[in-house]
Amino acid sequence: MRHGVIFDLDGTLVDTNYLHVVAWWEGFRRRGHDVLMVDIHGAIGRADRALIDYLLPSVSDEDAQAISDTHAALYKPRLDEVRPVRGSGELMRRLSDAGLRVVVSTSAHKDDAERLIGITGAEDAVTAVVHAQDVEHSKPDPEPVRHALDKAGVSADQAVFVGDSVWDALAARGAGVECVALRSGGIDTGSLTDAGARAVYKDCAELLQHLDQSPLARLLTG
Structure with a gap:
């Protein structure tokens, strides 16, 4: 068996979790959303849109995409440092x-x-x-x-x-x-x-x- x-x-x-937190925090901030890092940390483990919807249930598709794009732009260049x-x-x-x-x-x-x-x-x-x-x-x-x-x-x-x-x-x-x-x-x-x-x-x-x-x-x- x-x-x-x-x-x-x-x-x-x-x-990588805290690197994700900072990248997501900046993504939210640039779109005018004040989301606490501790709340973002608690959401880590969900996929991109699921994480955003969990923290901002009424977010627009445009906002969500911009937040996700910022997260990726800040996170991906740091992968070699992980x-x-x-x-x-x-x-x-x-x-x-x-x-x-x-x-x-x-x-x-x-x-x-x-x-x-x-x-x-x-x-x-x-x-x-x-x-x-x-x-x-x-x-x-x-x-x-x-x-x-x-x-x-x-x-x-x-x-x-x-x-x-x-x-x-x-x-x-x-x-x-x-x-x-x-x-x-x-x-x-x-x-x-x-x-x-x-x-x-x-x-x-x-x-x-x-x-x-x-x-x-x-x-x-x-």
């Missing part, structure tokens, strides 16, 4: 070497996702990638998680989702997949647990250190 681990990308495998979350590449390789399917499910666009996965240094450990263009709905809708399961050929009960946001935990729960959460994206343990995370670790390195006692252990021995 195939087993798999589905990873979120931003904030989970690469340290660093992996501690232990991310090592964790993915450990799981792949154990025979698990490693899938990345992200709200990032395809080109950004490929560049960021490369930053982990473990792109060859990844079986499949689900990016923004692959799905109609972003997290917290379970569609991205279900699509990742389909791509990996793994059933929900034989997979674990690893993410850093409330939206990740809610999407995993909606898809019937156990969730392990990381605080590397800046979200507190209580919020992650309340959203459905079975266990919470500081980052990939701490999860790797405690792998045999984590919810992923059953996949390694199953």
Whole structure:
């Protein structure tokens, strides 16, 4: 029976969440919208338009496009400066070497996702990638998680989702997949647990250190 681990990308495998926050904040500001950075941070993990609509429910299409364009213009040039979350590449390789399917499910666009996965240094450990263009709905809708399961050929009960946001935990729960959460994206343990995370670790390195006692252990021995 195939087993798999589905990873979120931003904030989970690469340290990008606060870079996103500043770029989105500037996008909103240039269009005359005063949105607090703390609120933007809480929305990270949703796809572009879903994030904008969550923060500004009545925003026009023109405004939304301009905000998104500013975010991309400020964010993309900084991608080469992004660093992996501690232990991310090592964790993915450990799981792949154990025979698990490693899938990345992200709200990032395809080109950004490929560049960021490369930053982990473990792109060859990844079986499949689900990016923004692959799905109609972003997290917290379970569609991205279900699509990742389909791509990996793994059933929900034989997979674990690893993410850093409330939206990740809610999407995993909606898809019937156990969730392990990381605080590397800046979200507190209580919020992650309340959203459905079975266990919470500081980052990939701490999860790797405690792998045999984590919810992923059953996949390694199953």
